[in-house]
Amino acid sequence: MKLVDILFLLTLAMVLSTAISSDLDPLQDLCVADLASGVKVNGFTCKEASKVNASDFFSSILSQPGSTNNTLGSLVTGANVEKVPGLNTLGVSLSRIDYAPDGLNPPHTHPRATEVVFVLEGQLDVGFITTSNVLISKTINKGDIFVFPKGLVHFQKNNGNVHASVISAFNSQLPGTQSIAATLFAATPPVPDHVLTKAFQVGTKEVDKIKSRLAPKK
Numbered sequence: 312m313k314l315v316d317i318l319f320l321l322t323l324a325m326v327l328s329t330a331i332s333s334d335l336d337p338l339q340d341l342c343v344a345d346l347a348s349g350v351k352v353n354g355f356t357c358k359e360a361s362k363v364n365a366s367d368f369f370s371s372i373l374s375q376p377g378s379t380n381n382t383l384g385s386l387v388t389g390a391n392v393e394k395v396p397g398l399n400t401l402g403v404s405l406s407r408i409d410y411a412p413d414g415l416n417p418p419h420t421h422p423r424a425t426e427v428v429f430v431l432e433g434q435l436d437v438g439f440i441t442t443s444n445v446l447i448s449k450t451i452n453k454g455d456i457f458v459f460p461k462g463l464v465h466f467q468k469n470n471g472n473v474h475a476s477v478i479s480a481f482n483s484q485l486p487g488t489q490s491i492a493a494t495l496f497a498a499t500p501p502v503p504d505h506v507l508t509k510a511f512q513v514g515t516k517e518v519d520k521i522k523s524r525l526a527p528k529k
């Protein structure tokens with residue numbers, strides 16, 4: 312990644328954290344997540360200050376392309392509070408998404424965050440759908456950004472014939488993801504067939520076919 316890209320991302324993260332913060336504001340300098348603590352709070356409890364060091368605020372998890380050798384041809388690598396405990400209470404996080412040629416990051420929502428993607432390489436067809444059912448879509452290229460407003464269903468598709476990748480910034484330490492197809496057809500326990508047949512206006516056979524395709528691989 313070039314220095315200008317890194318500076319851009321840092322600025323983006325700062326703007327997101329101050330202007331349109333979604334997570335709650337911190338009440339202390341830092342509260343490094345104690346991921347091992349069994350105590351449940353809104354976020355994570357803070358690690359003892361004496362045990363905090365630079366590694367809590369560091370990760371190289373986004374430096375390498377993720378493997379896109381899967382059914383959809385895409386992989387999301389999250390650098391959120393679960394991977395970078397120093398993000399706890401700070402209201403920001405990043406992801407990297409890699410796409411094989413024809414790869415799709417399927418329609419999904421982030422219940423807790425707005426997302427801004429920055430294209431590292433390649434070309435993507437991206438879009439989101441408003442609550443009035445209007446599709447807002449565009450083809451974006453290396454160096455471009457695109458915004459997916461909080462909670463709205465969105466997707467990215469690599470229609471090029473080379474690898475593509477983006478960095479995503481979120482105004483949440485843990486944006487959460489609900490992938491529409493998997494949420495409805497691969498939940499445990501399953502969403503009843505009669506709910507899905509009526510919702511999608513198809514028969515049980517079609518619903519069961521989708522369920523079997525999306526079933527988690529054992």
Ligand SMILES: *[C@@H]1O[C@H](CO)[C@@H](O)[C@H](O)[C@H]1NC(C)=O
Pocket residue numbers: 362363364365366
């Ligand atoms: C930080 O502390 C952990 C143990 O809590 C240790 O494994 C690690 O090496 C330390 N890292 C730095 C950069 O000091």
Ligand SMILES: *[C@@H]1O[C@H](CO)[C@@H](O)[C@H](O)[C@H]1NC(C)=O
Pocket residue numbers: 380
């Ligand atoms: C992709 O995955 C399949 C099955 O999981 C495996 O057989 C194949 O070797 C993998 N290809 C590469 C290039 O990793």
